Amino acid sequence: MNDGVTAQATPISDADPLCRLSSASLRESYATGRLSPVEVAAAAVDRAEVVQARFNAFTRIDRAAALAAARESEARWRKGAPLSPIDGVTATIKDIVWVDGWPIRYGSPSTPTSPCEADAPAVARLRAAGVTIIGLTTTPEFGWKALTDGPLSGITRNPWDPDLTPGGSSGGAAVAAATGAGVLHLGTDGGGSIRIPSSFTGIVGLKPSYGRVPAYPASAFGTVAHIGPMTRRVDDAASMLAAMSGVDPKDWLQGPARMPPLDTIPRSLEGARIGVWSTPPCGIVDPEVAAVFGDVVENLSRAGANVTPIDLPDGDVLDIFNVLWFTGAASRAAALTAAQKSALDPGLAEIVAQGEAFSAVRYVQAMAARAAFGLAMDALLARFDIVVSPATAIPAFEAAHEVPPGSGLTRWIEWAGFSFPINLSQQPAAIVPCGRTAAGLPIGLQIIGPRGEDERVLGYARDVETRFPAFFL
Numbered sequence: 263m264n265d266g267v268t269a270q271a272t273p274i275s276d277a278d279p280l281c282r283l284s285s286a287s288l289r290e291s292y293a294t295g296r297l298s299p300v301e302v303a304a305a306a307v308d309r310a311e312v313v314q315a316r317f318n319a320f321t322r323i324d325r326a327a328a329l330a331a332a333r334e335s336e337a338r339w340r341k342g343a344p345l346s347p348i349d350g351v352t353a354t355i356k357d358i359v360w361v362d363g364w365p366i367r368y369g370s371p372s373t374p375t376s377p378c379e380a381d382a383p384a385v386a387r388l389r390a391a392g393v394t395i396i397g398l399t400t401t402p403e404f405g406w407k408a409l410t411d412g413p414l415s416g417i418t419r420n421p422w423d424p425d426l427t428p429g430g431s432s433g434g435a436a437v438a439a440a441t442g443a444g445v446l447h448l449g450t451d452g453g454g455s456i457r458i459p460s461s462f463t464g465i466v467g468l469k470p471s472y473g474r475v476p477a478y479p480a481s482a483f484g485t486v487a488h489i490g491p492m493t494r495r496v497d498d499a500a501s502m503l504a505a506m507s508g509v510d511p512k513d514w515l516q517g518p519a520r521m522p523p524l525d526t527i528p529r530s531l532e533g534a535r536i537g538v539w540s541t542p543p544c545g546i547v548d549p550e551v552a553a554v555f556g557d558v559v560e561n562l563s564r565a566g567a568n569v570t571p572i573d574l575p576d577g578d579v580l581d582i583f584n585v586l587w588f589t590g591a592a593s594r595a596a597a598l599t600a601a602q603k604s605a606l607d608p609g610l611a612e613i614v615a616q617g618e619a620f621s622a623v624r625y626v627q628a629m630a631a632r633a634a635f636g637l638a639m640d641a642l643l644a645r646f647d648i649v650v651s652p653a654t655a656i657p658a659f660e661a662a663h664e665v666p667p668g669s670g671l672t673r674w675i676e677w678a679g680f681s682f683p684i685n686l687s688q689q690p691a692a693i694v695p696c697g698r699t700a701a702g703l704p705i706g707l708q709i710i711g712p713r714g715e716d717e718r719v720l721g722y723a724r725d726v727e728t729r730f731p732a733f734f735l
Contacts, residue, residue, distance in 0.1 A: 408430050
């Protein structure tokens with residue numbers, strides 16, 4: 263990691279200054295009356311429309327709803343009675359999470375166009391905090407892959423290079439964050455869907471501990487799927503996570519247990535016990551990614567951290583994940599008509615067919631193997647304060663391809679080896695930008711902590727941001 267990066271244009275360089283402010287800056291400006299939530303919302307919507315025309319990151323931009331919510335926020339701030347520290351901060355929701363009054367299409371032509379009649383719990387909590395929701399962001403069909411393109415919304419493009427993918431499946435949210443079309447962005451992550459696009463677009467993303475953020479309706483992909491924040495700065499992600507967190511009775515899978523609190527305890531890399539995971543269970547690490555990660559580890563050591571190379575616990579995590587992911591896809595497709603199934607994204611149709619072929623016994627065996635792997639991961643994380651790895655094994659590649667052309671790979675999972683195992687074991691994992699390729703593309707660092715210790719992960723991410731700010735947007 264090098265804090266002396268050469269200055270260059272970034273996806274947010276040409277945005278209105280109002281679109282570059284953090285939630286903390288907006289809070290201070292609202293409290294003093296220097297800015298109004300209404301003017302900030304209008305600037306964010308203007309920016310979203312520009313971003314949509316350039317990169318296709320939105321499925322809905324609702325100026326009227328955003329300005330109405332912003333006017334209510336403005337009135338609260340004038341009375342000195344904001345609902346929360348993020349009252350009036352602009353936000354987007356991935357088009358896979360329910361929003362009252364808006365159709366949620368899951369990236370699929372097979373879904374109904376009728377509006378939802380309730381907010382998902384995470385959205386309801388954001389509304390209760392007073393955020394201004396400006397629109398919905400793109401996803402591949404049913405969020406099935408780590409790219410963002412599909413039959414309903416077309417191709418979402420990377421703002422660092424429009425010929426490239428922003429990753430996925432929360433690619434639209436990542437593009438919106440990187441370009442300044444809102445401050446807080448809700449994504450989902452079943453195998454890397456927050457973390458991969460965060461890395462490819464140079465932003466901060468967090469897959470929280472499973473159960474930290476309630477989910478309803480439950481994901482077809484089960485308990486590998488998480489809901490979390492995507493932002494440009496760590497403190498924005500922390501504020502958003504705090505607003506979304508808690509137990510909700512609609513989420514039975516969440517269970518009754520409460521997570522450790524999200525306290526703001528400072529964390530320092532100096533003296534930290536850090537496990538260094540550098541070899542994914544599948545795929546090959548790109549040389550530029552490996553070089554940047556090696557530089558990161560060296561800098562962590564220079565900062566006083568105690569770094570120790572590690573490997574993942576034993577277990578065929580690729581096979582386990584494939585069984586769970588493919589059967590989840592098959593379960594989602596079971597509600598479709600034959601005609602709708604025939605119109606699915608071809609790659610999704612392939613994994614649906616594979617999922618349909620798995621037996622119930624095979625599924626139960628995969629769940630048992632997952633439990634053993636998760637137990638071993640808990641034991642591994644007990645030895646360290648955090649584990650770090652590259653966010654992805656490769657940088658962004660050509661859009662509309664599931665795997666890099668010419669790579670010899672067949673499925674996105676094969677190049678996402680630093681992501682999907684952590685969905686199996688459910689630890690919190692944050693992505694922070696840590697470098698760039700020779701072509702100027704972002705490279706991310708993954709910070710993993712024990713289950714429930716989301717605050718610890720964010721604390722160390724915040725220390726990375728403080729020490730090495732040049733790569734943060």
